[in-house]
Amino acid sequence: MKSIEELKKIKEKVKEMTWLRQGDKKATKIVVGMGTCGIAAGARQVMTAIMDELKKRNKTDVIVTQTGCIGFCKYEPLIDVITPDGEKITYVNLTPEMAREIVIKHIINGQAITEWTVKNF
Amino acid sequence: MRELSLHIMDLTENSIRAGSTLIEIEIAESRSKDLMTIKIKDNGCGMDKEFLKDVISPFKTTRTTRKVGLGLSLFQTACQRCEGSFRIRSKPGIGTEVEGSFKWSHIDRAPLGDIASTLALLISGNPGIEFVYRHTTDEGTYILDSRELKQILEDVAVNNPLVVDWIKKNVKEGLKDINGGV
Numbered sequence: 001m002k003s004i005e006e007l008k009k010i011k012e013k014v015k016e017m018t019w020l021r022q023g024d025k026k027a028t029k030i031v032v033g034m035g036t037c038g039i040a041a042g043a044r045q046v047m048t049a050i051m052d053e054l055k056k057r058n059k060t061d062v063i064v065t066q067t068g069c070i071g072f073c074k075y076e077p078l079i080d081v082i083t084p085d086g087e088k089i090t091y092v093n094l095t096p097e098m099a100r101e102i103v104i105k106h107i108i109n110g111q112a113i114t115e116w117t118v119k120n121f
Numbered sequence: 122m123r124e125l126s127l128h129i130m131d132l133t134e135n136s137i138r139a140g141s142t143l144i145e146i147e148i149a150e151s152r153s154k155d156l157m158t159i160k161i162k163d164n165g166c167g168m169d170k171e172f173l174k175d176v177i178s179p180f181k182t183t184r185t186t187r188k189v190g191l192g193l194s195l196f197q198t199a200c201q202r203c204e205g206s207f208r209i210r211s212k213p214g215i216g217t218e219v220e221g222s223f224k225w226s227h228i229d230r231a232p233l234g235d236i237a238s239t240l241a242l243l244i245s246g247n248p249g250i251e252f253v254y255r256h257t258t259d260e261g262t263y264i265l266d267s268r269e270l271k272q273i274l275e276d277v278a279v280n281n282p283l284v285v286d287w288i289k290k291n292v293k294e295g296l297k298d299i300n301g302g303v
Contacts, residue, residue: 003291007273010287014277034246036192039131040122048238051245055282064280066246068138069190 017060027063028107031080035069041076042095049096050079053103062107075118081106090118122195124234125159125223131192132161132219133243139165139217141250146240148233148256150225157205157223157230164216173211196221203227237292240265244288245280256296263295 032038032047047064054062072078075092081102082088089112091102098116105111122128129146136144141163149158168176179194196219197207205222223230236256244252244267254265270288271279278284 003287003294004273007270007284007287007291010281010283011274011277014281014283034130034134036131036134036190036195039127039134040195044127044130044235044238044242047242047246048235051242051282051285055286060282064246066134066242068134 026084027061028084029080029082030062030064030107031067031082032064033068033070033072033076033078034066035073035076037069037073038076038078043077045096046077046079046094046099049099050103053100054107057103057108059103059108072118078118081112091116092118122199123231125199125231126234126236126239128192128196128199129159129161129236130239130243132196135192136161136163136165136217137247137250139163139167141165141216143251143253144243145253145255148236148254150256150258152225152259155225157225158220159222160218160220162216162218167213167215167217168211169213173209176209176211193219199223199231203230236296237289240292241285241288244270245285248279254292256299258299260301261299263292263299265292265295 211217
């Protein structure tokens with residue numbers, strides 16, 4: 001199958017670059033709420049947008065993971081951005097477009113978008 | 122839920138939380154029988170008879186464990202709305218199997234939707250869990266097995282963005298092949 005060949009090529013390409021791994025303390029972590037509430041509100045689209053934006057911008061030191069319902073169902077889709085120093089910022093009521101902006105402004109440029117954080121709701 | 126693939130993602134989260142190491146997702150679509158079946162089977166901790174009895178109830182969620190909540194009842198309702206059936210079987214220590222069917226042509230049957238993204242996120246978001254996706258139509262079968270991918274990838278992480286992208290494309294192309302190229 002041709003696509004298996006493609007996967008092998010990706011493997012070779014990735015091996016030449018340095019990627020951070022799950023559990024790496026130097027990595028920024030993005031945690032997406034993926035409970036029933038999150039999924040129904042559009043968390044999958046948000047997570048897809050985040051992954052896509054990171055890929056587009058060659059951001060290799062960010063780990064994207066999922067979590068279940070944290071009880072903030074009303075504010076879904078929501079994500080936590082956890083920087084290597086342990087600071088956690090929770091963004092709520094997101095759309096895929098907002099998620100892309102968070103990647104650009106917060107993850108890449110280091111400027112949190114405070115209007116979208118949980119404090120304002 | 123607007124797409125069946127979102128139900129699948131949701132039910133699979135139950136399996137993940139149950140400590141599964143292998144999750145099998147099976148979709149069988151038959152236009153000739155006018156039937157669509159979705160089955161999710163895991164090898165997680167399972168549930169005892171007592172818990173299983175009213176596991177469908179939305180009020181069954183135990184906040185401390187968060188094993189089940191609205192997910193199962195939403196899926197059951199979706200099946201019943203489309204003249205289908207719903208079944209859940211579970212054994213403690215062995216695993217759980219959820220199966221739902223739909224009348225394929227029923228007007229209320231949600232589309233499968235973006236199953237490619239669902240699978241890509243499940244596999245990349247849970248590197249320690251193996252997923253097997255089997256999708257059958259009247260025209261053929263598409264299979265995606267995360268164990269095979271990992272064998273090819275060796276020490277390259279399955280949640281690498283380039284790999285995630287490949288998974289998505291592979292699913293899309295694979296499903297096109299078994300859906301008459303559409």
